[in-house]
Amino acid sequence: MQLNKTLCDIVIFGGQGDLSFRKLMPALYHLSNDGHLDPLSRIITVARFDMSHEEHIALIYEKLTEFLKPDQFDEVKFATFMQQLHVVTVSFEDQSSYQGLKKLLDLHPQRERLNYLSTAPDFFTVISKTLSILGLVTPQSRVVLEKPIGRDLHSARLINSEVLKYFEEKQIYRIDHYLGKDTVQNIMALRFSNRIFMPLWDANNIEHVQITVAESVGVEGRWGYYDQYGAMRDMIQNHLMQLLCLVAMEPPYSLHADSVRDEKVKVLRSLRPMSAADIERKTVRAQYAQGSIDGQPVPGYREGDGMQHSNTETFAALRVDIDNWRWNGVPFYLRSGKRMRQRNSEIVIQFKSVPHSIFLNQGNSISENKLVISLQPKESIQLKLMNKVPGLSDQMRLQQVDLELNSRIDSTRKPDAYERLLLDVIRSNPTLFMRLDEVEAAWKWADVILAGWADNVTPMKSYQAGTDGPTASIQLVVQDGASWNDE
Ligand code: BG6
Numbered sequence: 001m002q003l004n005k006t007l008c009d010i011v012i013f014g015g016q017g018d019l020s021f022r023k024l025m026p027a028l029y030h031l032s033n034d035g036h037l038d039p040l041s042r043i044i045t046v047a048r049f050d051m052s053h054e055e056h057i058a059l060i061y062e063k064l065t066e067f068l069k070p071d072q073f074d075e076v077k078f079a080t081f082m083q084q085l086h087v088v089t090v091s092f093e094d095q096s097s098y099q100g101l102k103k104l105l106d107l108h109p110q111r112e113r114l115n116y117l118s119t120a121p122d123f124f125t126v127i128s129k130t131l132s133i134l135g136l137v138t139p140q141s142r143v144v145l146e147k148p149i150g151r152d153l154h155s156a157r158l159i160n161s162e163v164l165k166y167f168e169e170k171q172i173y174r175i176d177h178y179l180g181k182d183t184v185q186n187i188m189a190l191r192f193s194n195r196i197f198m199p200l201w202d203a204n205n206i207e208h209v210q211i212t213v214a215e216s217v218g219v220e221g222r223w224g225y226y227d228q229y230g231a232m233r234d235m236i237q238n239h240l241m242q243l244l245c246l247v248a249m250e251p252p253y254s255l256h257a258d259s260v261r262d263e264k265v266k267v268l269r270s271l272r273p274m275s276a277a278d279i280e281r282k283t284v285r286a287q288y289a290q291g292s293i294d295g296q297p298v299p300g301y302r303e304g305d306g307m308q309h310s311n312t313e314t315f316a317a318l319r320v321d322i323d324n325w326r327w328n329g330v331p332f333y334l335r336s337g338k339r340m341r342q343r344n345s346e347i348v349i350q351f352k353s354v355p356h357s358i359f360l361n362q363g364n365s366i367s368e369n370k371l372v373i374s375l376q377p378k379e380s381i382q383l384k385l386m387n388k389v390p391g392l393s394d395q396m397r398l399q400q401v402d403l404e405l406n407s408r409i410d411s412t413r414k415p416d417a418y419e420r421l422l423l424d425v426i427r428s429n430p431t432l433f434m435r436l437d438e439v440e441a442a443w444k445w446a447d448v449i450l451a452g453w454a455d456n457v458t459p460m461k462s463y464q465a466g467t468d469g470p471t472a473s474i475q476l477v478v479q480d481g482a483s484w485n486d487e
Helices: 018-033 053-067 075-084 095-106 121-133 153-166 182-192 195-200 223-248 257-270 276-282 417-426 436-454 471-478
Strands: 008-013 042-047 085-089 112-117 141-145 172-174 206-214 283-289 291-293 296-298 315-320 332-337 344-351 370-376 380-388 398-406 461-464
Touching: 008 018, 008 095, 008 417, 018 042, 018 053, 018 075, 018 417, 042 053, 042 095, 053 075, 053 085, 075 085, 085 095, 095 121, 112 121, 112 417, 121 141, 121 153, 141 153, 153 436, 172 417, 172 436, 182 223, 182 370, 206 223, 223 257, 223 283, 223 315, 223 332, 223 344, 223 436, 257 436, 276 283, 276 315, 276 436, 283 332, 283 436, 283 471, 315 471, 332 471
Parallel strands: 008 042, 008 112, 042 085, 112 141, 141 172, 206 332, 283 461
Antiparallel strands: 206 344, 283 315, 291 296, 315 332, 344 370, 370 380, 380 398
């Protein structure tokens, strides 16, 4: 296949942060090796501390060998990749410190230029402004903003309006890496390329929807960031909201970026705002206490560095209602947490029961159909159906079986979400990025809950590390007659 190699400069602010080492560099390494980047493209790490070129190369080498699987790292390929690596030192708030970066970028002023702001949102404005003052924002420039954009609607609006002074909306790519996951994109394929789901996808047929993103890992050294944000701002407002949008949205008229984003924003605007009574009844927040995962003891969140008095939630569960014709009366249950029993991200579409059972006299109970879309760690789509137990029994006995729609037994390497998204920015395709109005609509809804939590409308609960969360989250669904899809 003939690849369209792009010649570009990729500048990573926050280039020595966790995200850069864990995700961005491995993604760029693959893009470069797989022939998506022109070999003359440059990857410029913006460091906050002085570092020689040799030290930088040694550091990237060390990190790639740490974060890539052994069979993905190749010394020869690294030798080629390393030709593309550059490092400059910048102190974000000191304009004079950008000179090294300017000198490098001015060598190729016409080149496609991607500025990836992998920093705390507080720096988005000053970096954009300084790049503009120094003449480094060209018509070929794009800026990528890492989520979360701000920590509430007010700060998000401020950041967006400031960044918009220096970049046009079409140059701004607000990233939510969940949208780059293959399995997440597959939700659209499943819904809009299979007619069988079309008549079933509504309140007439669906009892409820569950969206779970559970992690067994903790904060992974990001205490300073995480403690300011918590599960609601770190996961629910963005990743889980995006998943909810893909499940709930109306069919877009095309795959054009604005067509898809128009439909998502309509869902976000239809989310029912919560009253104080709703917040108390429909939301759960909790922090993990010590426990064990895979037989290993795990300290509690408050045992983390300087976290003794922290009141930040590491788990959140909510019942969300969507006020529109399609979803009237269908609860969407969302939950996400750190240090849970296992890594498990899935979407469960629970269908209603049959209107009348002809099998009850036979001692059978009929379980409702479920469509289970597993995103990670395993990727699969299962439709749970009732089926006759084979045999000659005079009673017709039933059992629930799985129809595997997608087992994806495929040995080829699956590109990481960041590879897809970086390539989309390079190709100027914003479909999988969040538009300004999406981010704001999601904050508007989340802010009400966060304000209720700040007023202690929902008291903070505790859960043992290595479990499925606090009992209150079980109660949240049980009170509606539902149950989580936990094994
Ligand atoms: C990030 C969050 O956006 O997503 C992290 O900031 C979280 O806290 C991560 O661990 C989860 O991503 P994934 O792709 O591993 O599910």
